[in-house]
Amino acid sequence: MAAGILHFIHSLTDPNQLIQLLSTVLTGWLGYMVLFAVVFAESGLLLGFFLPGDSLLFTVGVVAGAGKLQIGTMIAMLATASILGDGIGFLLGGTLGYSLFRKTNSRLFRREYLDRTHEFYERHGGKTIVYAKFVPIIRTFAAFIAGVGKMQYTRFLTFNVVGAIGWVTSMVSLGYALGNVRIVRANFEKVVLLIIAVSLIPVVLQVLKGRAAPQTPR
Numbered sequence: 001m002a003a004g005i006l007h008f009i010h011s012l013t014d015p016n017q018l019i020q021l022l023s024t025v026l027t028g029w030l031g032y033m034v035l036f037a038v039v040f041a042e043s044g045l046l047l048g049f050f051l052p053g054d055s056l057l058f059t060v061g062v063v064a065g066a067g068k069l070q071i072g073t074m075i076a077m078l079a080t081a082s083i084l085g086d087g088i089g090f091l092l093g094g095t096l097g098y099s100l101f102r103k104t105n106s107r108l109f110r111r112e113y114l115d116r117t118h119e120f121y122e123r124h125g126g127k128t129i130v131y132a133k134f135v136p137i138i139r140t141f142a143a144f145i146a147g148v149g150k151m152q153y154t155r156f157l158t159f160n161v162v163g164a165i166g167w168v169t170s171m172v173s174l175g176y177a178l179g180n181v182r183i184v185r186a187n188f189e190k191v192v193l194l195i196i197a198v199s200l201i202p203v204v205l206q207v208l209k210g211r212a213a214p215q216t217p218r
Contacts, residue, residue, distance in 0.1 A: 012038065013055040013192060015062040015179065022068060035060065035074075036081045042140060043085030043164075046092070049140040054171055055192045061175020062188075075172050082133070082164035086143035090156055093147020129159040133167035136196060171195075 011017040041048035064071040132142035
């Protein structure tokens with residue numbers, strides 16, 4: 001069963017297999033619902049970190065470029081899925097996640113961590129939510145952490161909408177524009193891996209920056 005699930009997930013990131021799925025098994029609204037559900041889960045449900053995000057959006061763009069999907073509809077639908085997914089993640093963080101940090105004497109979930117998280121999101125929360133949309137795995141947990149840190153919801157929502165629209169539009173449009181380029185189609189998996197690698201650059205730079213910065217005593 002696990003092998004079948006992995007094969008299905010891989011099918012979502014291969015243009016030819018995705019076209020075949022949308023033409024046979026996932027016809028009509030069922031196909032749209034599956035794509036919506038994947039982006040929704042990958043964006044906000046904590047267990048969805050293993051699902052394809054950037055690669056799926058890029059593939060959707062390629063399929064749209066082949067005339068099998070309507071690009072405007074896909075961007076609007078998948079941006080909505082991302083916004084709603086992050087909204088659920090924020091809600092989970094503000095309720096379930098926040099309750100884990102209530103006991104100040106807990107060894108793992110210390111209240112001081114919660115206070116620091118809240119302070120961080122108050123200072124940098126907006127750009128963090130936007131940047132996180134373009135970074136695999138971190139994208140899944142950013143909204144949850146914002147909820148734990150009790151970031152102001154209206155502020156979170158604004159940057160969540162901006163980030164979701166920017167992420168979905170850029171990834172789908174990139175696939176739409178490059179999907180018919182011969183070298184891209186011939187090396188599709190490598191191109192997808194390159195996109196993921198590029199999206200991880202900000203994280204690597206931030207880690208290196210953090211290590212290079214002088215440590216201040218607490």
